[in-house]
Structures are given as structure tokens and as C-alpha cells.
Amino acid sequence: MERLQRIVIVGGGTAGWMTAAALSRVLGPGYDVALVESEQIGTVGVGEATVPHIKAFNQLLRIDEADFVRSTQGSFKLGIEFVDWLDLGERYIHGFGSEIGHPLGLLPFHQYWLKARRAGRAGPLGDYTLNTLAAQRGRFMVSATDVPVGSPLRNIAYAYHFDAGLYARYLRGYAEQRGVRRHEGLIDHVAQHSESGFVTSVRLQDGTVLEGDLFVDCSGFRGLLIEQTLQTGYHDFTHWLPCDRALAVPTANVGPPAPFTRSTARAAGWQWRIPLQHRTGNGYVYSSAHVSDDEAAATLLANLEGEALGDPRPLRFTTGRRKQCWNRNVVAIGLSSGFLEPLESTSIHLIQSGISKLLELLPRDGFNPVLAERYNAQLAFEFDRIRDFIVLHYKATRRDDTSFWRQCRTMEVPAELQGVIDLFRDSGRFFRNASEMFDTISWVQVMIGQGIVPRGWHPLVDNVPDEEVHRFIDSIGRTLSACVDAMPPHQAFIDRHCKATPPA
Numbered sequence: 157m158e159r160l161q162r163i164v165i166v167g168g169g170t171a172g173w174m175t176a177a178a179l180s181r182v183l184g185p186g187y188d189v190a191l192v193e194s195e196q197i198g199t200v201g202v203g204e205a206t207v208p209h210i211k212a213f214n215q216l217l218r219i220d221e222a223d224f225v226r227s228t229q230g231s232f233k234l235g236i237e238f239v240d241w242l243d244l245g246e247r248y249i250h251g252f253g254s255e256i257g258h259p260l261g262l263l264p265f266h267q268y269w270l271k272a273r274r275a276g277r278a279g280p281l282g283d284y285t286l287n288t289l290a291a292q293r294g295r296f297m298v299s300a301t302d303v304p305v306g307s308p309l310r311n312i313a314y315a316y317h318f319d320a321g322l323y324a325r326y327l328r329g330y331a332e333q334r335g336v337r338r339h340e341g342l343i344d345h346v347a348q349h350s351e352s353g354f355v356t357s358v359r360l361q362d363g364t365v366l367e368g369d370l371f372v373d374c375s376g377f378r379g380l381l382i383e384q385t386l387q388t389g390y391h392d393f394t395h396w397l398p399c400d401r402a403l404a405v406p407t408a409n410v411g412p413p414a415p416f417t418r419s420t421a422r423a424a425g426w427q428w429r430i431p432l433q434h435r436t437g438n439g440y441v442y443s444s445a446h447v448s449d450d451e452a453a454a455t456l457l458a459n460l461e462g463e464a465l466g467d468p469r470p471l472r473f474t475t476g477r478r479k480q481c482w483n484r485n486v487v488a489i490g491l492s493s494g495f496l497e498p499l500e501s502t503s504i505h506l507i508q509s510g511i512s513k514l515l516e517l518l519p520r521d522g523f524n525p526v527l528a529e530r531y532n533a534q535l536a537f538e539f540d541r542i543r544d545f546i547v548l549h550y551k552a553t554r555r556d557d558t559s560f561w562r563q564c565r566t567m568e569v570p571a572e573l574q575g576v577i578d579l580f581r582d583s584g585r586f587f588r589n590a591s592e593m594f595d596t597i598s599w600v601q602v603m604i605g606q607g608i609v610p611r612g613w614h615p616l617v618d619n620v621p622d623e624e625v626h627r628f629i630d631s632i633g634r635t636l637s638a639c640v641d642a643m644p645p646h647q648a649f650i651d652r653h654c655k656a657t658p659p660a
């Protein structure tokens with residue numbers, strides 16, 4: 157078998173250029189990496205919110221954080237605020253981080269909080285989460301090294317907001333400097349091996365033929381290789397995630413950018429707000445079965461905080477995932493592999509996850525089926541667990557003011573998710589499933605925020621005297637509040653470290 161050397165990436169945008177950048181950084185000059193894209197085909201990205209995992213991707217590329225944020229007109233993100241999801245007038249923040257409060261003995265903080273809260277001796281759960289407090293007060297900083305060991309300021313989890321178009325451009329420059337060859341043009345023919353069905357080359361309209369050993373499909377929803385060519389099939393998640401359309405529109409900023417994404421539940425879906433340095437990204441994700449496109453546009457435009465900088469841009473999708481993300485010698489990454497609506501900002505994480513697993517399972521020569529089988533199992537697990545976490549937001553609601561919310565609150569959910577809900581409702585217990593993306597802190601914050609209040613708590617909580625528990629909780633609250641007071645305002649941090657030049 158000849159050694160795998162030629163890799164062709166079909167499609168640009170965020171997925172294509174993230175893949176190209178990572179491959180060029182890791183594989184080195186022994187591989188030939190080409191990317192084909194067409195300026196005639198637009199990309200989906202209108203402004204992206206991310207999760208903290210993206211810092212590991214940037215570290216892999218050895219990207220300077222300040223330069224990256226400046227180049228993408230970025231801001232920082234401590235979590236996501238959910239408005240009107242539990243009920244109209246209710247809100248909470250899902251803050252990033254490794255823990256809520258601080259464990260006591262063998263038990264996590266929230267177990268003690270449950271008992272103290274029942275007794276009226278504890279504030280809302282967010283009072284004991286650094287990121288939530290900082291987000292509410294508009295403050296931000298990166299992890300400090302000049303504070304005592306054990307200080308909450310030594311380990312601050314955060315992500316970014318940035319302009320997706322600028323991010324793709326930034327990574328394109330990075331990849332091209334490291335030898336990735338870009339080809340401009342539309343693909344008009346895909347050649348396959350007559351016996352194996354493997355893709356052997358793609359031909360552009362100008363006659364250019366790009367041969368490859370491995371093809372990475374980053375062509376977006378259409379899945380030019382994975383679906384149109386190989387007819388891989390699709391698992392549809394619409395039963396649990398009924399939103400199938402979105403409208404996106406940027407607005408002028410009306411104040412300093414908040415260090416969090418906002419998600420506001422609407423009559424037939426939800427509206428996002430993503431603050432960047434030069435503008436704010438907005439959109440309405442909705443179910444076309446419950447509201448018309450015109451009504452959705454009117455709702456979005458009526459609920460903008462700044463002047464719209466264009467007309468709402470439509471997007472149609474079907475939530476789900478490919479039956480195989482790796483089929484023959486084609487690996488689908490990005491929207492071509494599947495789509496989970498952006499409620500918890502997981503789209504770029506799934507791109508990153510696909511890239512990292514491809515590198516882990518990259519063939520040396522030939523295509524042993526065990527590599528694709530393991531890749532597909534890993535991606536299916538990741539998609540399904542993220543799906544369940546997103547479905548949780550819809551299922552656990554008290555809203556019954558519209559047909560959309562009545563459908564969501566009464567729907568049957570995947571059995572594994574129902575088991576998670578039932579266990580937590582019993583006594584506040586949660587067990588992370590292997591290496592799933594979201595950890596205990598995320599599940600607990602969302603379940604509490606969505607009104608899943610446990611009937612009790614772990615019995616070991618009762619072994620600690622109530623007054624000791626109350627002092628412990630009060631101490632955590634005071635410590636975190638003092639830490640947040642020491643953090644600069646989000647805008648001040650940006651101005652000092654990574655302020656971007658206003659775009660022309």
C-alpha cells in the first residue's frame with residue numbers, strides 16, 4: 157500500500173480553514189494539502205459564539221490570543237444567559253468553569269446548596285459560580301498567575317465571540333503560509349473508483365483536476381461528497397429539536413460588549429445576541445411549523461437593541477447527523493457531518509472534535525475499516541450527547557403559552573436523557589457519561605435553571621451540621637464576589653489587551 161499523502165479539502169469557511177490550519181500545523185511538509193472553495197458559494201457563519209475547548213485548538217496552532225481576538229473583532233465569553241426559557245420573566249446563566257462553588261468532602265457544592273436553599277439560607281445557584289457573577293457584572297480577565305494557589309482567579313474558563321468570516325480569513329492566511337494550496341472554483345464532477353467507490357478526484361469548472369488519497373468534505377449542508385456522491389444517509393433529530401429555520405442580522409453596538417451570549421426564548425424558538433467589537437450578531441432560530449417566515453422576521457426586527465445593518469438572512473436546516481461521518485475515503489467535518497442548532501454554541505466544537513479525531517485515526521496507508529468505525533462511533537456519541545443537552549432546554553420548561561412550547565414540554569425525549577433528568581430530580585445526582593462534552597457544572601446549572609428541582613439531596617449532606625454548611629456556603633459567596641470585584645470591566649480588558657481597529 158502507498159502511504160497516504162494527498163489530502164483534498166472540499167469547501168472553505170470555518171470548517172474548511174480550521175481543518176486546513178490544523179493539518180498544516182500537525183502533519184508537516186510530508187503531506188500535500190489542497191483546499192477548493194468558490195466565492196460564488198456563501199458560507200453560513202454570521203458571527204460565532206464558542207465554548208472554552210477552542211482555546212486548546214488555538215494552542216495547538218500556537219496562535220497568539222491577542223492577535224487572534226483583534227483580527228476577528230472578537231470579544232470574550234464567560235457563559236450563556238437564558239431568558240424566558242423556564243417561564244416568561246425568568247432568567248439564568250450557564251457559566252463556564254470546572255465547578256460550582258467548591259466541593260466539601262466527597263460531595264460537590266450543589267448538594268449542600270440544595271439543602272441550604274430549601275432552608276432559605278442560600279442565594280441563587282449563580283451566586284456561587286465565578287463566571288455567572290462576572291458575567292452579570294460585566295467583568296472579565298484571563299487566569300491570573302499572581303494570586304494565591306487555590307484562588308478562583310487562577311483558573312478562569314472562557315471562550316470567544318468572533319466574526320466567522322474574519323476567522324476563516326485569519327486561518328486561511330495561517331494555512332497558506334504553511335503550504336496549503338487554495339483553488340478557487342466550482343466542482344462540476346466527482347470521480348470514483350469503479351470497484352471500491354472511493355473518491356479519486358474532483359474536477360473544477362475550469363478543467364482543473366485535484367486527485368487525492370483522503371477527501372475532507374467541508375461543503376456545508378449539501379454534503380457534496382458525503383451525501384450527494386456517497387449517499388451516506390442522515391439521522392433526523394427533528395422530533396426532539398423542531399426548529400428548522402433561522403434568520404440572522406447584524407446590528408450596530410449600543411454599548412460595551414457583554415462577556416456572554418444571550419439566548420431569549422420566543423414564541424416559536426429563540427433569539428441569539430452575540431456581541432463583537434465592531435457590531436452585534438443577532439438571529440432567530442424557529443420552527444416553520446409554528447410561525448411563518450414573515451412573522452419570524454418581524455419578531456426578530458422588533459427585538460433588536462441596535463440599528464439593523466442589513467436585512468435578515470434566511471437559513472434552512474434539518475437537525476441531525478450523518479449515519480457515517482467517515483465513509484470510504486471521505487470524512488465529513490462541519491455542517492456536512494450534521495447540524496445541532498447553535499443554542500449552546502457547539503458547532504465549532506464539533507468541527508474541532510472531528511479534526512482532532514481524524515488526526516488521531518489518520519491512516520498511514522490504505523483505509524482499514526476499523527479506523528472509520530471508531531471515528532464514526534466517537535462522533536455519533538458526541539453528537540447524541542450534545543443533542544440531549546440541547547433537548548433538555550426545550551423539554552424542561554413551564555411555558556405553555558404557545559403551541560411550540562406545549563409541544564416541547566410534552567414530547568418524549570431520548571431514554572438516556574430521561575434517565576439523567578429522573579436521577580437529578582430524585583436527589584441532585586449527575587454522572588458524566590465517559591468523555592462527553594458537557595461536564596457536571598453545565599448539566600447542574602441548566603437543570604436547576606430550567607426548573608428541575610431535586611426532591612432531596614445526598615444523605616451524606618446530613619452528616620455535616622447545618623450551621624457549618626451555612627458558614628461554608630456564605631464563605632464561598634463572599635470569596636467569589638470579592639474575586640469578581642477585582643476583575644476589570646470587559647471593555648477595559650479588551651481596550652488594554654486586544655482592541656481591534658474598526659473595519660473600513
